[in-house]
Amino acid sequence: MSIEVQDIRKTFGRFVALDGVSLDFPTGELIALLGPSGCGKTTLLRIIAGLEWPDKGRVLFDGHDASHRDVRERQVGFVFQHYALFRHMTVLENIAFGLRVKPQGSRPSEADIQRRVGDLLELVQLGWLAHRYPAQLSGGQRQRIALARALAVEPRVLLLDEPFGALDAKVRKELRRWLRRLHDELHITSIFVTHDQDEALEVADRVVLMNKGRIEQSGTAQAVYEHPATAFAYSFLGAVNRFAGRVDGHSLRIGGGAVPLCESNAADGEEVIAFARPHELHILTGEAQQGIPVTVSRVLLGGATARVELTGSAGSNGHAEPQHFEVELTRQQLSDLDLQPGQPVRLTSARLRVFPAARE
Amino acid sequence: MAHIRAHRVLPGFGLSLGFTLAYLSLIVLVPLAAVFLKTITLTPEAFWQTVSAPRVVASYRLTFGTSLLAAAINVVFGLLLAWSLVRYRFPGKRLVDALVDLPFALPTAVAGISLTALYAKNGWLGQYLEPLGIKVAFTPLGVLVALIFIGLPFVVRTVQPVLEDLDTEIEEAAASLGAGRWQTVWRVVLPTLLPALLTGFALAFARAVGEYGSVIFIAGNLPMVSEITPLIIITKLEQYDYTGATAVAAVMLVASFVLLLTINGLQGWTDRRAARNG
Amino acid sequence: MAGAATALGGLRGAARFEANTATRDPAWVKGLVLSLSLGFFLLFLLLPLIAVFVEALRRGWSVYLAALIEPDAVSAIRLTLLTAAIAVPLNLVFGIAAAWTITKFDFRGKQMLITFIDLPFSVSPVIAGLIYVLVFGAQGWFGPWLGEHGIKIIFAVPGIVLATVFVTFPFVARELIPLMQAQGRDEEEAALVLGASGWQMFRKITLPNIKWALLYGVILCNARAMGEFGAVSVVSGHIRGVTNTMPLHVEILYNEYQFAAAFAVASLLALLALVTLAVKTYVEWRASQTAQPGEVP
Numbered sequence: 023m024s025i026e027v028q029d030i031r032k033t034f035g036r037f038v039a040l041d042g043v044s045l046d047f048p049t050g051e052l053i054a055l056l057g058p059s060g061c062g063k064t065t066l067l068r069i070i071a072g073l074e075w076p077d078k079g080r081v082l083f084d085g086h087d088a089s090h091r092d093v094r095e096r097q098v099g100f101v102f103q104h105y106a107l108f109r110h111m112t113v114l115e116n117i118a119f120g121l122r123v124k125p126q127g128s129r130p131s132e133a134d135i136q137r138r139v140g141d142l143l144e145l146v147q148l149g150w151l152a153h154r155y156p157a158q159l160s161g162g163q164r165q166r167i168a169l170a171r172a173l174a175v176e177p178r179v180l181l182l183d184e185p186f187g188a189l190d191a192k193v194r195k196e197l198r199r200w201l202r203r204l205h206d207e208l209h210i211t212s213i214f215v216t217h218d219q220d221e222a223l224e225v226a227d228r229v230v231l232m233n234k235g236r237i238e239q240s241g242t243a244q245a246v247y248e249h250p251a252t253a254f255a256y257s258f259l260g261a262v263n264r265f266a267g268r269v270d271g272h273s274l275r276i277g278g279g280a281v282p283l284c285e286s287n288a289a290d291g292e293e294v295i296a297f298a299r300p301h302e303l304h305i306l307t308g309e310a311q312q313g314i315p316v317t318v319s320r321v322l323l324g325g326a327t328a329r330v331e332l333t334g335s336a337g338s339n340g341h342a343e344p345q346h347f348e349v350e351l352t353r354q355q356l357s358d359l360d361l362q363p364g365q366p367v368r369l370t371s372a373r374l375r376v377f378p379a380a381r382e
Numbered sequence: 383m384a385h386i387r388a389h390r391v392l393p394g395f396g397l398s399l400g401f402t403l404a405y406l407s408l409i410v411l412v413p414l415a416a417v418f419l420k421t422i423t424l425t426p427e428a429f430w431q432t433v434s435a436p437r438v439v440a441s442y443r444l445t446f447g448t449s450l451l452a453a454a455i456n457v458v459f460g461l462l463l464a465w466s467l468v469r470y471r472f473p474g475k476r477l478v479d480a481l482v483d484l485p486f487a488l489p490t491a492v493a494g495i496s497l498t499a500l501y502a503k504n505g506w507l508g509q510y511l512e513p514l515g516i517k518v519a520f521t522p523l524g525v526l527v528a529l530i531f532i533g534l535p536f537v538v539r540t541v542q543p544v545l546e547d548l549d550t551e552i553e554e555a556a557a558s559l560g561a562g563r564w565q566t567v568w569r570v571v572l573p574t575l576l577p578a579l580l581t582g583f584a585l586a587f588a589r590a591v592g593e594y595g596s597v598i599f600i601a602g603n604l605p606m607v608s609e610i611t612p613l614i615i616i617t618k619l620e621q622y623d624y625t626g627a628t629a630v631a632a633v634m635l636v637a638s639f640v641l642l643l644t645i646n647g648l649q650g651w652t653d654r655r656a657a658r659n660g
Numbered sequence: 661m662a663g664a665a666t667a668l669g670g671l672r673g674a675a676r677f678e679a680n681t682a683t684r685d686p687a688w689v690k691g692l693v694l695s696l697s698l699g700f701f702l703l704f705l706l707l708p709l710i711a712v713f714v715e716a717l718r719r720g721w722s723v724y725l726a727a728l729i730e731p732d733a734v735s736a737i738r739l740t741l742l743t744a745a746i747a748v749p750l751n752l753v754f755g756i757a758a759a760w761t762i763t764k765f766d767f768r769g770k771q772m773l774i775t776f777i778d779l780p781f782s783v784s785p786v787i788a789g790l791i792y793v794l795v796f797g798a799q800g801w802f803g804p805w806l807g808e809h810g811i812k813i814i815f816a817v818p819g820i821v822l823a824t825v826f827v828t829f830p831f832v833a834r835e836l837i838p839l840m841q842a843q844g845r846d847e848e849e850a851a852l853v854l855g856a857s858g859w860q861m862f863r864k865i866t867l868p869n870i871k872w873a874l875l876y877g878v879i880l881c882n883a884r885a886m887g888e889f890g891a892v893s894v895v896s897g898h899i900r901g902v903t904n905t906m907p908l909h910v911e912i913l914y915n916e917y918q919f920a921a922a923f924a925v926a927s928l929l930a931l932l933a934l935v936t937l938a939v940k941t942y943v944e945w946r947a948s949q950t951a952q953p954g955e956v957p
Contacts, residue, residue: 072853073391073849073852093849093852093853106849108864110868110869119856120856123855123857123864124855172854390765392764393858395767399767402754402773405750405757406773406777410780413792414791416800420794462697463700466693466694468674469683469685470674471674475674478701480940482701484933485705487880487883487932487937488887488929489888489889490887490889491910491926492929492933496923499711506707507707530704534704550677553683554683557681566682592782594786595785599914612784612890615784616893616894619790624793631784631787634784638783641782642775
């Protein structure tokens with residue numbers, strides 16, 4: 023089922039949680055709503071589910087207006103952040119709940135319910151836990167039971183609120199892969215909320231990046247990562263170095279130095295914010311005049327690449343405090359440069375991305 | 383586009399709020415308002431004369447004085463009892479823990495006659511105290527004993543959970559910084575318990591001020607000496623002096639409201655403390 | 661918390677403190693604190709409880725039983741049961757409604773509502789009786805009207821019930837509110853998403869989650885309803901065999917120097933108190949049992 027939200031606005035008292043959000047969720051995709059806490063992503067998910075009602079705007083399921091449909095009638099599967107498993111019911115009873123509360127006419131027979139619950143337990147690979155209580159399960163097991171429970175009613179769409187938020191790092195990685203595989207099997211339209219960019223980029227077909235109640239950017243995971251549309255998108259996705267400066271012809275003036283600009287639509291003399299990923303920065307030694315002056319503070323070796331931490335002078339990022347930069351190098355590059363802590367070097371980049379300072 | 387009204391997803395808000403407010407108003411708010419509406423039918427002079435009559439003033443002194451003293455005693459022993467229950471292992475602990483709530487569950491009249499039987503001249507304890515010149519039953523001291531009885535669980539039950547939740551790391555930190563056991567308790571543990579102790583004190587005090595059943599059997603009820611304010615109200619009612627009874631009740635109600643607000647403030651403080659520690 | 665507990669191999673309760681050098685008190689301190697606190701407990705709590713039963717049986721079982729089956733005592737017991745049978749269900753329904761409103765919804769004035777619900781706790785029982793005299797008494801607001809229609813509330817059973825409802829008003833709500841606050845709204849929302857109706861949600865999810873607290877609230881409410889003395893004393897009129905509840909009957913017997921009989925009836929109320937405490941202990945034990953398996957490593 024496809025989902026469309028149109029011009030959704032939602033306020034809590036004076037706080038604007040969603041400010042004119044419109045989105046399309048095509049049938050069968052797995053989509054991540056990504057953003058920092060308080061950006062409105064969970065509110066949007068709850069509005070789609072019918073757990074929250076918007077002040078303004080519409081929710082369409084397969085093109086039909088579902089805005090006034092009660093949560094019970096929307097046929098959504100919802101996995102709560104803390105799972106919301108019924109603590110006084112066994113795993114089996116939890117999964118069967120949605121089937122057992124169906125009105126007499128449409129309720130499956132007890133045998134059908136048992137069979138369906140059995141199938142779902144097999145799907146989430148936890149059949150041996152059928153008679154345990156939620157309190158006796160680990161976090162990852164609870165998560166999978168919550169998912170099985172949501173799937174039992176054959177929802178037309180699956181909504182997951184921070185599905186891996188409460189789990190430790192190792193379990194989280196496993197469950198991510200498992201969710202992706204499950205989605206590839208079931209092909210049910212799924213939306214999940216997360217604040218973890220790695221999670222969004224790794225699991226989802228498409229990523230919707232949100233900030234302060236608005237949509238910053240939406241597209242395939244790769245597109246969003248490779249071509250951030252806004253300063254927020256750039257700084258939220260992945261490690262980043264940030265510069266504040268002024269455009270001066272074909273270069274950017276930053277504090278006491280300048281970095282060449284290859285692509286920029288900023289006007290001459292404009293104050294801008296510029297970003298570069300750690301692997302997009304270059305360290306220049308010797309008598310180079312290019313780039314901005316910085317000092318090496320630490321060299322960190324780890325794995326195939328090395329990281330160099332550098333300190334700029336105060337004011338190089340528009341703040342009074344000295345700024346810290348991070349550069350990622352190959353082992354080879356590092357040994358060629360032969361950096362020592364305290365050594366003055368210059369920093370430059372061929373791939374500086376520039377955004378107007380006011381839009382940040 | 384259709385207008386979307388304010389919507390609550392969980393059902394029953396209108397029904398449950400409506401019922402709650404109606405029931406609250408019928409049973410509590412409207413009848414309580416009667417006290418104040420009745421009071422304002424009195425002229426200020428008549429009101430003042432009633433509530434400042436020497437016998438009434440003596441009852442305030444007794445009621446509030448013994449309530450304060452009882453609450454203070456309960457703070458000390460309530461803390462010791464809570465400490466014992468949380469920190470020490472000893473035989474019969476479960477029983478002690480369960481029976482601490484006895485004053486909540488035991489009808490006040492039963493407590494009243496039982497305490498009187500213990501402390502009367504020929505009673506279990508009275509027979510030993512009387513020769514020493516200590517008269518408990520039918521004196522203000524008897525009032526104090528009854529108020530200690532009914533107030534004890536308030537202190538224990540407010541301090542106990544806070545003490546249980548107290549992170550042992552705090553005391554470990556104090557010890558690692560070179561503090562002695564006594565210094566740790568005095569400077570680290572007790573200040574943490576202070577809001578709970580004060581809340582327990584206020585709760586015990588508030589309960590004691592209004593107490594009637596457990597007191598009247600042991601108090602002797604001598605005017606000017608061992609007559610508590612609630613009994614003044616009853617006496618006036620029995621003489622069909624409804625306005626007089628209501629005037630005194632209004633004074634007590636105002637005192638209760640002030641105490642209630644104080645307790646709410648203290649509980650807020652306790653909770654915030656607890657949140658910070660957690 | 662968790663860190664400290666695991667460091668000591670998961671010791672629970674007081675052992676956790678006694679095994680830790682930083683929190684262990686010297687033996688003499690423990691001895692002193694224990695003897696002071698337990699001495700106080702013995703003197704002020706245990707002794708009065710024991711005294712009730714000893715005094716009740718002082719003149720033997722036959723006197724004890726005679727005091728309980730005598731007609732006035734029987735009618736007092738019957739009235740007490742009737743009063744509780746009306747007051748407790750009323751406050752049970754109120755407690756659930758109030759707790760549901762307060763814990764599952766956000767609205768303005770919630771804090772004030774909570775304070776109002778606590779109000780009867782801080783009002784002297786004597787005043788609780790007085791207010792109904794002012795409203796329904798012969799000289800009260802509705803007194804003349806009630807008199808004309810031959811309805812008696814004060815110095816009659818309805819007044820006793822009303823006063824009892826007032827003093828036991830907050831008990832169930834006070835037990836439920838903190839628990840339901842802690843449990844949150846997720847499980848109810850999950851039930852709705854899964855298609856449950858409002859009633860199914862309440863019966864299958866909410867009620868099972870609060871049943872132990874509800875039971876304790878009811879038991880406590882019941883103990884207080886059966887034992888209330890001050891408020892009932894004001895509105896009862898003390899008519900023997902008609903408007904006497906058990907506590908009032910105890911008072912009358914005591915004032916007539918029928919001590920053994922007074923304590924006999926009192927012992928029934930004391931037994932009720934002990935049952936109440938037993939249920940409380942059981943409920944708390946149940947609660948801790950369901951809480952513990954939650955700590956999965």
